[in-house]
Amino acid sequence: MRNTYFTSYFPLISLLLFSTSLSISTVMYVSDVLKKIGIYNSMLDFFSESEMKIALFALFALLYFMIFSALKLIANTVTELSFLFFSQDAEGVTLNKIRAGSAFYLAGGAISLFLVQFSWLIGGIFLLSTLCYFVFIIYQASSMVTSWSLIGMVLFNILFWFVFTLGLFYLFLRLYNGLINSLPM
Structure with missing residues (x-):
């Protein structure tokens, strides 16, 4: 019997x-950038x-963990709302069936x-995992819903993530423009 x-x-x-x-990838990149701009050697004094x-790894690991945790929470909420x-x-x-998709x-x-x-390959692997998980969810849900409900679930998820991504892009663009405009020229 399976638990x-x-x-x-x-x-x-x-x-x-x-x-x-x-985090490991980011530490390697940040170390190279710090070496190129000349800050790395002065940091070695401290x-x-x-x-x-290790300090940079801990900082970036915490940051990425918080970002992925927030995305997981949002994704679970959107998935369960679409089922609702x-x-x-x-x-x-259906929720018990899709649990194995993790x-x-x-x-x-x-x-x-x-x-x-x-x-960039790590990001690609993450997106591929997300696509496989989404297809798995839709496949598992297809036996429990009508075809119109299935189309509604797919559109609900796609529309939410499109609007969410577009909103984040707009927010960062506004923040960037505000920062650039505030610099004295």
Whole structure:
């Protein structure tokens, strides 16, 4: 008999794996940038090289962990809202079925550890894991909903993430323009 909670720790491990791989990649990039602008050698007066890399790793690991945790919380909320609006499953059978889909993120996180040299590939692995998870959710939900409800679920998720991404892009663009305009020229 299979325990339904077997995959409950997969999301946490996935968050840790993606955060670790992106943190290592970012530390390598930031170290190169600091060396190019000449700050790295002056920082070595206060820290040893290993202490500085560990401190940067801890900082970026915490930052990426918080970002991925927030995205996971938003994604879970959007997924469950789409089930609330479009599914007739009142007992949550579909939610138990889709729990195993977190294995896609676990596999993606494990692969990302081997790609720390290429941060863009880590992002690609994350997006591929997300696409596989989305297809898995839709496949699992297809047996519990009508075809119109399935189309509604897909459109709801796609529309939400499109608006969310567009809103973040607009916010960062406004922030960047405000920062540039405030600089004395």
